[in-house]
Amino acid sequence: MSIIVIEKAMATIPVLELIDDNLATQKLPLVVFYHGWTGCKEKVLTQGYELAKKGFRVVLPDALYHGKRQEGKTEEHQAEFWKIVVQSVKEFPDLIKAYERTIGYTKLGVSGLSMGGITTCALIASYDWIDAGVCLEGSPHPVKFANALLKVIPKANELPKEFVKEQLSSLDKYDLALQSEKINKRPLHFWHGTADEMVPYKLTKEFYDEIKDKPYAANVTFTTTQGAHHKVSYATTIEMADKFETYFK
Template sequence: MISIKSLTIEGMPLLEINPKGKEMALLPTVVFFHGWESNKESCLVNGYELAKKGFRAILPDAYLHGERKEKDLTKEGVEFWNVIASNLTELPLIREYYINKGLSDSKRFGVTGLSMGGFTTCAALTQFPWIKTAVVLMGSPDPVNFTKWLLSSKWTEGMELPVTEEVYTKSLATLLPISLAMHPESIANRYIHFWHGTKDDLVPYQPTFDFYEEVKLQSYGSNLSFSASVGVGHKVPYTKSVEMADFFSAHL
């Protein structure tokens, strides 16, 4: 049995999912970030699986999403990285709130997410050494090369994107500090799992797999793992939500 609580922290609407009867207990905690143009409710199955394993699962609405939606994002591709930047600002605030309340174990704190949430997870690993364990669901560790690919992909159909050389170059430069591909040493031998569908046409499978293949050979990447679903596109199967929760159960 689980319980679901809706609350707002520092202006962030979120869902808190707990094992029933342990709502006020000190628990290992996992934050799950949703994808682009989605919301916290869409990720309930992931929070449910985490709570079943004894975790407190926190599902926030990202900036401009869910209860915080202010405009149609269909033509606002430029906001993608702004939303991720906001996630990175808000993640430590969420952690601090739950630790100060005596609800989260500071030494057992994990992060995960799908699509944009997977990008957020990779970026967070470059910034926050207190993340013990992470799972990346169809996200990318390489925001710079993904952005270059993005400009010629189906993502840009109907979107208004900055295309001048000056704006483009400046935009890429801001991504360098949060690029896990540029700073793979920040993995620091933490337990990190990647999942990707081989037919994903929104976040390409191959670059993420190539990153894994290279980094797993390094001393700081020995605890990386990867699973693929052959023929699956940009959608997380239920079995992979279970796999995500099992990974945290084993390593957090």
């Protein structure tokens, strides 16, 4: 097996594509994996590699204001965090159509860590044609999480009220917790560490506990790592890749 990494732009979005060289011309399951806040596509190469080893075509995009799309320091865009997530959701169909027009795919999965996990949940809430997802240390509660973030963002009280309203007003339709029936029996896995200091473990666990016995959540699973902080371990990466292997093979 030889995993190759191709840097390209798909639908004007900078991406890295990982694929087993022997399978490069075949129509395969496609998994899009999103990096976290202040990260970039290169920082999630480990996750991409483990997925590609399973025989998938893997796409690692740069989010708005990150990687090759960076404008100044990413940290300067902290108040636009939700704009970044929403932009990834809005441009997702164009990214997938670009693959449909070229090599195609058999199944479609989404995953990501931290901000990328939040994006994953928002994508599941938005598009019923996604087949499966894995959320790593993200949150299905963007509305609640956004309000919590406003309390800790430096000088948040100095932000124009209209700007804050604009950033938050559109989140309802991307909030999986407000429309969890949209999971619709699709495989969806969550991983979260109990000591996560960035994205609250409690919100994700409460969401899972609320829906786990619902018929539409029959294929939703959750893994807790006691004492784990805001960092995805290699073991968790392996678990994520194994989940998609189960889902798609």
